[in-house]
Amino acid sequence: MRMRRILGNAFLILALVQPIPALASGAAVGGAIRFVDGVSYPRTQAGIQAALDEASAAAAGMVWVADGDVTMAAGVTVPASTTLHLGRGDLEFTGTSGIRLSNKSTLEGQGYGSTRITAGPTFSGRLIENADTTGSQESCRIVNLEIDGAKASGARVDAGVRIKRTFVMTTIRDVSVHDCSGIGVRIEGSDANSVGQLVVDNVWVNNVGDFGFYINAAARNIWMNDCSSERPGRNTAGLCINGTTTKSGQNVGCRVSGFYTEIMDTMSVGILVDGAANVEIDDYTAVSRRPGMKAGVEVRNTASGIHGFSQSNLTIRNLWSESDTLVLDKANGVAITAGSDPKGNPYKGLAWYTSPKASGTSPANGYRGYGQIVGIQPGKLGPRIASARTIAPHPDGSVFVVTGSSTVSTITGSDYFLWKVTYFIVSTAVRFDTAGNIQLNTAAGDFEGNGSGGYDILALMWDGSQWNEVSRSLN
Secondary structure, three states: OHHHHHHHHHHHHHHHHOOOOOOOOOOOOOOOEEEEOOOOOOOOHHHHHHHHHHHHHOOOOEEEEOOOOEEEOOOEEEOOOOEEEEOOEEEEEOOOOOEEEOOOEEEEOOOOOOEEEEEOOOOEEEEEEEOOOOOOOOOEEEEEEEEEOOHHHOOEEEEEEEEEOOOOOEEEEEEEEEOOOOEEEEEEOOOOOOEOOEEEEEEEEEOOOOOOEEEEOOEEEEEEEOOEEEOOOOOOEEEEEEOOOOOOOOOEEEEEEOOEEEEOOOOOEEEEEEOOEEEEEEEEEEEEOOOOOOEEEEEEOOOOOOOOOOOOOOEEEEEEEOOOEEEEEOOOOEEEEOOOOOOOOOOEEEEEEEOOOOOOOOOOOOOOOOOOOOOOOOOOEOOOEEOOOEEOOOOOOOEEEEEOOOEEOEEOOOHHHEOOEEEEEEOOOOEEOOOOOEEOOOOOOOEEOOOOOOOEEEEEEEOOOOEEEEEEEOO
């Protein structure tokens, strides 16, 4: 038994050290793999397309294109359930189409800086797109690529990547898109048919002539993770989520996590949400390059669709914006704006924002969604305030200690405090009267701290024009 085990081990070692036979150029493995290396298949558009078609016919095919540059006047279509692996180098397209991906197909390169899909000076069209936009295509995948729109050369690229009406398992991952004369990455449904659920992961769009990312028409659950958009076109946005172009289908369900933008002009915003519902924005940094930007996030409701969902269920968490206006919510008449930092820090932070208004047809029903988080009244101690005829509570707080002994008649209001109860605490004989914008209980009269016995508390609610007394407590 011991001798048999020794002989078996020796045979295994001999087998492992034997060299693996190299695949012959152009050879097929299992009838499915083709190599475009300039021998069996020429490194041309016709050669690549022929290899793809033959691999597809052999069932679940795969095509590898060797390293090197290729210039093509016509586009390439990757057949269904086929993978096109591109080596290092440039694939330049000079006609009206680039690479079209059929159902369940994959386009994969060697990464940013290694595999580049680029537009020639005469190109006009989209560089990468799905082949069937009728809603019959389930998915496609685009990974590990650089896409160069070459707008300085005169190329007209409507979109570096356009995905329309595909669904589960559609993925764009580890892709750089830059210098397109139009949109960087465009994802869209139609009036009646949606696009989604799909994933956009670690995608960087830079220096384009229009929106960096554009999610348009009926969309269902678009998940964007750790993406960035720098230098979009003037008067646009790093990301636009647009539901105004759909009626029967509604733009609902976009999650944006770990997003980063750099905006170059005062008319642009980092993220624009218009006519879209159930949008969640987390851990977002909006950087402004000179001369500035309009807002970190802008919310509109140009059109709501027949279901009237937008702009309900918008949530923004952990936003850092290099602009005084963090959120410009035009749909609800709210502008979350902060002044300059005494330390000169250009960034302003916002921990959490949801609309302060219900989004139903009346304040009573709210059937489309709710504003502030139901059942939660955040309590946060803000900076101390020295009493004066006019005081200005800091936006980052809902509870404020007022010091000194001067009478307070006016409290500066802002959308940070809209429809929320704000508490003013005194331990001295500070008086609040009604000579300004404070509306106190008529029967109770002015509020004045005892100056002894612990804190005295005045609770007020800002309604957009005056502070209304909710309650008082004299200790």
